[in-house]
Every structure is written in C-alpha cells, then in structure tokens.
Amino acid sequence: MSKFNYDASDAKLQRFIKEGRGQGRGAEYQPWLNVHSIASRGRVSRVSGWKTGRVHHFLSDNETRYFYLCEWSDAVIDIREHYPLMDLYEMTDILDDDLTKKLMDRKTGTPHILTSTFLLTMKNEQGQERHFARNIKEARDFEKNSVIERYEVIRRYWHKKGIPWGLVSSFEINAAWAKNIEWLHAARRLSDWGYSEQQIAGESQSLMELLNGGKGTIKNAIERFDSQLSGEQGKGLLMLKHLLATKQIKIDMDKPIDLNHSAKSIDIVDNKGSDAGAKISS
Secondary structure: OOOOOOOOOOHHHHHHHHHHOOOOHHHHHOOOOOOOOOOOOOOOOOEEEEOOEEEEEEEHHHHHHHHHHHHHOEEEEEEEEEEEOOOOHHHOOOOOOOHHHHHHHHOOOOOOOOEEEEEEEEEHHHOOOOOOOOEOOOOOHHOHHHHHHHHHHHHHHHHOOOEEEEEEEEOOEEEEEEHHHHHHHHHHHHHHHHOOOHHHHHHHHHHHHHHOOOOOOOHHHHHHHHHHHOOOOOOHHHHHHHHHHOOOOOOOOOOOOOOEEEEHHHHEOOOOOOOOOOOOOO
C-alpha cells in the first residue's frame, strides 16, 4: 500500500490532480505514484506494457512480479497501478471522525490519498468486463497498527464500490512464472527491434520447424537457426522469446526456462495460444 504523504501539501495534491494522475484507462492512464514521486524502500522499475502500450511504474519487486502475471493472463485487458481512492472522503458512512483525523496530514490538514497497488479490468468469455482491486502486501506493512487501519479503510472502500479487493503477499506470487515472463517480455513486439511483419512471419516459421524436429536441445535449434541466417548471433534467442511471448509455442512455465532442455519440451501451438489461466493470485 502507498499513501501520498511525502511533502503532503494541498499544492502538490492539486498538481497531481491537474496532471491527470489516477485518471483514464489503457494508454491514457497515469498512475498516482511513479518512480520519481515517492521514496521507495524497494527496487523501483519501469516496464513497457503489452496490454496498455504505456510505461508502468512499480516500487518493489513484488509489484513488478505481480504485473508480469497480469500481463500473461489473457483475461486481463487493462492494468492500472497505484490507483488512487480519490472519492474516499466523500464516503462518510465508512469513515468515522477518528479514522478521518488519522488520514489527515498533521501539519497541513491535507488528506492522505490512499492507493491500491492494482486496479485490474478483466473480460470473461461472454465479453463482460469486471474490475478487481489488489494491494501487494509487504512484510513491513504489518509492523504498525496504523497500516492495518488503512488496509481496513481500503477494504471498506472497494466493498462499497462493489469491486472485489484482496491483499496479495509474496508467498502468493508465482516467482517462477514471473521471472520467466520477465525474461521474454521485451520480445513480444519485434517491430520495436526493427523487424517487418514479413520478416517475423518467415523467421518464426523457420525456428518453429527446427524446434518441431525435436532433435537436440533448444539451444541447438537456436544455433542452427542463427547459422541459417549467416551466423547472426542472438536472433534465434530473440525469436524464441517472441514465440513464447506471443504463445505460438509453449513451455513449462513452472520451472526456470533452460535452453539446455530437449527441444521436445517445446509444444508448437497451431493458432496463437491462450493462457487465460495464468497464475494471478486473488
């Protein structure tokens, strides 16, 4: 959980609102907090999203890992990180005077803006959209009663909105899947690497044929692919990552991807694969 409590002043609050933070969807959304606006005790990262086409901001490794799982899931169609509960203070029925006072900056009287780490939009097989809110729970979050109280406020907020909310700990984030997705993530859009659509189609087919032969290791297939391209090293590995990212081929994601495994460990998908059951903890 994050709260807007660094230099808590009405001027800064109004500037954030004027900048459009916490507003919009998809490519237009701007997170309330970014890697520049808050001092994080974790490792910050910025990742260009598959689904939104914008840069996402994360303040810890667990936030980033959960994001990768959301990216992988076909059911998730939009990811909004550090989503602010802007209308919280209008909900007087879920805030008593004592709680309201605790959520105000003692010096300036400016309200702290609580956030949920993620607001996810998911679409089911019938095309219906639903929202889910999640807060990534760090171990240090429960060292203070004040933090527990804020989570209770967030729970009440989303309950009133009719949106399912939950806390997600590091134990509920599949690290193996997240690390594998991180490894291949940048290769989904080969146009970013200067590839044409024709080049992608031709070279991806060539690598799939080599993998489908099932001879030797995955690494052997990549080396044969590079050799066919006049020894251009690295193109085979990039194409492998692209095929995995676009789910044209599949591999056991529960284990670290190992290029020394047999090429038979790769499954070729006739039509671009679907993995709506990607492991997103609720």
